[in-house]
Amino acid sequence: MRHSTLVELAAGHGVHLPDALVEDWPPRLRATDERGWFRFQRLYDIARSVLKTPDDLRRLLRETAEDEASEGSGWLEIQVDPSGYASRFGGLTPTIELVLDAARAAEAATGVGIGVVIAANRTRHPLDAKTLARLAVRYTGQGVVGFGLSNDERRGRAYDFEGAFRIAKRGGLLSTPHGGELLGPASVRECLDSLEADRVGHGVRAIEDPRLLERIVERGVALEVCPASNVGLGVASTAADVPVRALYEAGARIALGADDPLLFGSRLARQYELARTEHAFSDAELADLARHSIHASAAPDALRKRLLADVDAWLAAPPPR
Numbered sequence: 001m002r003h004s005t006l007v008e009l010a011a012g013h014g015v016h017l018p019d020a021l022v023e024d025w026p027p028r029l030r031a032t033d034e035r036g037w038f039r040f041q042r043l044y045d046i047a048r049s050v051l052k053t054p055d056d057l058r059r060l061l062r063e064t065a066e067d068e069a070s071e072g073s074g075w076l077e078i079q080v081d082p083s084g085y086a087s088r089f090g091g092l093t094p095t096i097e098l099v100l101d102a103a104r105a106a107e108a109a110t111g112v113g114i115g116v117v118i119a120a121n122r123t124r125h126p127l128d129a130k131t132l133a134r135l136a137v138r139y140t141g142q143g144v145v146g147f148g149l150s151n152d153e154r155r156g157r158a159y160d161f162e163g164a165f166r167i168a169k170r171g172g173l174l175s176t177p178h179g180g181e182l183l184g185p186a187s188v189r190e191c192l193d194s195l196e197a198d199r200v201g202h203g204v205r206a207i208e209d210p211r212l213l214e215r216i217v218e219r220g221v222a223l224e225v226c227p228a229s230n231v232g233l234g235v236a237s238t239a240a241d242v243p244v245r246a247l248y249e250a251g252a253r254i255a256l257g258a259d260d261p262l263l264f265g266s267r268l269a270r271q272y273e274l275a276r277t278e279h280a281f282s283d284a285e286l287a288d289l290a291r292h293s294i295h296a297s298a299a300p301d302a303l304r305k306r307l308l309a310d311v312d313a314w315l316a317a318p319p320p321r
Contacts, residue, residue, distance in 0.1 A: 001047060001262045002063055009050040021046065026232075026265030037152055037182065040233065040263065047262055048084060057085075058102040065106035065114060067261075071268045074307045075299040078103070079117040079148050079176075082135075083128065092135055100143040115145035115298045117176055120164055122149055122156025129164035137171030145298035146174035148201065149191075153183050158190035165195040174198045174298055176224075181235055185209035188216075197221055199255065199296055204230060206252075207243040217251040222296030227274045228266045229259035238278075245279040248289070255293035287315040 003025055010017045020027035020043060027043060051057050061078070068076045082095040089095040096118065103114040118136035120129035129149070136144050147168035149161055158177060165175050178201035180188035188206045191197040192215065200206075203223035206213050216223070227242045229235075236242045248254055256271040258264065275281040275289065290311045294304055 001060055002067070003262060005059065005063060006047055006050060006262065009052075009056055013050055013052045015046070015050050017046065018043070026263060037233075041152070043263060044260070051085070052088065054089065054098055054102075057089075057098060058105060061099070061102040061106040061114070062109055065110040065112045067267060069110045069112050073112060073268060074310065075113045075115070075294070075297055075303060077115045077117055077145060077297060079119045079146075079150065081119045081121050081132075081150060083121065083124070083132065092131070096135060096139060096144075100139060103143055113299060113303050114143070116143050117146035117148045117174075118144055119148035119150045120161060122151045122153060122161075124156075126160045126164060129161045130167060133164040133167040133171075136168055136173060140172050144173065146176045146198075149177035149179075149195070150201070151178075153179055153181060153187050158187065159194040162194045169196055176201065178202060180205035181230075181233070185212050188212060192216070192219070192221065199224055202226065202230070202235070204235065204243055204247070207246055207250075213247070213250050213252065217253075220253060222253040222255050222292065223247060224255050224257045225271075226257045226259035226264075227271050227278075228264045229257075232264045239274045240278040242274075242278075244275055245281075248281075248285070253292045253296055254289055255296045256289055257293075283315060287311050 006021065051060060064078065065076060080099055082092050085095045086092045089098050099116055103116055107114045118132055120132050133147055136147050147165060149158065158179060169175055175195050175197045176199045177191045177195050177197055179191040180200060181202035184205045185208050188200055188203050189212055191200050199222040201224045204225060206216055225244055227239045227244065230242045231239055244254065256275065258267050258271055261267045272286055275286060291308060294307045299307065
């Protein structure tokens with residue numbers, strides 16, 4: 001969400017925003033303990049609370065796609081937990097259909113392809129996750145491309161959600177759980193073993209276990225690495241401490257991402273800038289990272305080929321004078 005949109009919608013709906021989302025934006029988070037994570041989650045929930053009407057959600061999707069287009073993106077996968085909005089929009093199924101309709105309209109308006117990842121919440125009961133997985137499978141081929149697992153990984157073990165992910169995988173969806181952010185490599189291992197992850201949100205703590213990292217490389221599992229987010233939540237002290245270079249040189253497939261641009265204050269292009277300035281990635285290596293993200297995505301084949309060709313064209317172009 002754009003900060004200006006947050007402020008405007010909050011004013012229009014009478015939602016009080018704390019200073020951290022107004023004067024102090026982007027907020028300083030450093031969620032290295034329970035209190036810090038609670039602060040992040042509180043701000044996240046306040047930001048979500050300004051989405052009161054279907055038009056608000058349509059605006060969010062359209063502006064997100066516009067901003068992605070300005071960053072040079074050709075494909076966006078947006079993750080949503082519909083249970084967080086069901087009471088506002090008439091239930092789980094109407095919420096999913098609203099999100100998909102908004103995504104189609106945003107795609108038509110901007111030219112950026114959009115896939116939706118339905119995400120279960122680690123802090124809710126695994127049976128709720130199974131309900132979401134069945135719903136997600138119903139919309140396979142209609143815009144839903146993956147099934148995820150979000151929220152504080154310290155409050156819900158991945159293996160508890162094995163049944164939900166089995167439903168999603170059998171239905172043809174990518175398995176994209178979060179893991180290895182606030183917990184160590186064991187959390188990533190559970191995502192691989194119990195959830196058959198195709199991608200792992202963050203996964204940077206896998207660097208602490210060489211044998212686990214070898215398995216990630218062998219299986220071609222992509223790691224959605226978000227440098228600015230890792231610093232914002234205290235996973236790493238600085239962007240230079242995020243193990244992007246070490247993961248890359250080990251052969252891991254890396255999909256750079258911005259996580260939550262509203263709360264972390266930067267979008268996708270900034271993550272590539274950090275790879276260049278903090279980890280000395282060359283143009284060829286940056287192009288390689290872009291290819292990793294395209295290969296790890298659920299983009300349609302024709303779009304995937306075009307995006308890969310665009311990366312090659314960027315790399316072959318003479319540098320700007």
